[in-house]
Amino acid sequence: MKGTMLAFLLLFALSSQPLLGSAEASPDQVIDTSGKKLRADTNYYIIPAKPFTTCGFVSCFNSGGIALETVGESCPLDVVVVKHNQGLPLRFTPVNNKKGVVRVSTDLNIKFSNDAYDSRCPNHSLVWKIDPFSKEETFVTTNGVLGNPGSNTIHNWFQIEKYEDAYKLVYCPNVCPSCKHVCKDIGIYVYKYREMRLALTNVPFKVKFQKA
Incomplete structure (x- = not known):
């Protein structure tokens, strides 16, 4: 009787534990404005989740999506929020x-499409990266490296996170396990009352993704 009870308790204990090596659930897939899954082989616009108005030194304007601009007339091109479009x-x-889908909380590169080629900086890539050497803030710029995860590319990895009823972009490179302390939201920094640059901030830029 004792042997039977011991066997039963052992079986119960084993059944209540997760199986060794069992697969963890994958993070949720990111959804675009039409309700479809974001895919790595498709072009998208990053747009504000809700239209908003920003006032500069001279006037106010309605903010639109993400584009490229030279700030200070130098390369590489910087990532900015543009007016009206x-x-x-x-x-x-x-x-x-491998599966071509984009999931939340997953390291990824962000790259402007080849259709966005800009002759102002022809020798620089259109892959996003952060510029930790910015004087004012840590801005998002370009000329990053696509792929090749490792210590030499930690400035090139971003993530998409669910944020309220939409999404936000964050800089939090899981490819560098010891870099958790650098994780921060990506928001908008109004640069000298003119350009709205993407930068690491305490206030996230709430966005959605629209198929191009």
Whole structure:
């Protein structure tokens, strides 16, 4: 009787534990404005989740999507929020791109589409990266490296996170396990009352993704 009871308790204990090596649930897939899953082989616009108005030194204007601009007349091109329009098309490339889907809380590269080629900085890539050497703030710029995760590319990895009823972009490179302390939201920094630049901030830029 004792042996039977011991066997029963052992079986119950084993059944209540997760199986060794069992697969964890994958993070949720990111959804675009039409309710479809974001894919790595498709171009999208990053647009504000809700239209908003920004006032500069001279006037106010309605803000639109994400585009490229030279701030200070130098290369590489910087990532900015533009006026009135949906901006330039982009692509998202997850660190593990085998299935071609884009998921939240997953390292990915963000790259302006080849259609967004800009002759002002022809020798610089259109892959996003952060510029930790900015004087005012840590801005989002370009000339990053696509793929090749490691210590030499930690400035090139971003993530999409669910935020209220939409999404936000964050800089939090999981490809660098010791870099958790650098995780921060990406928001808008009004640069000298004119350009609205993307930068690491305490207030996230609430966005949605619209198929181009």
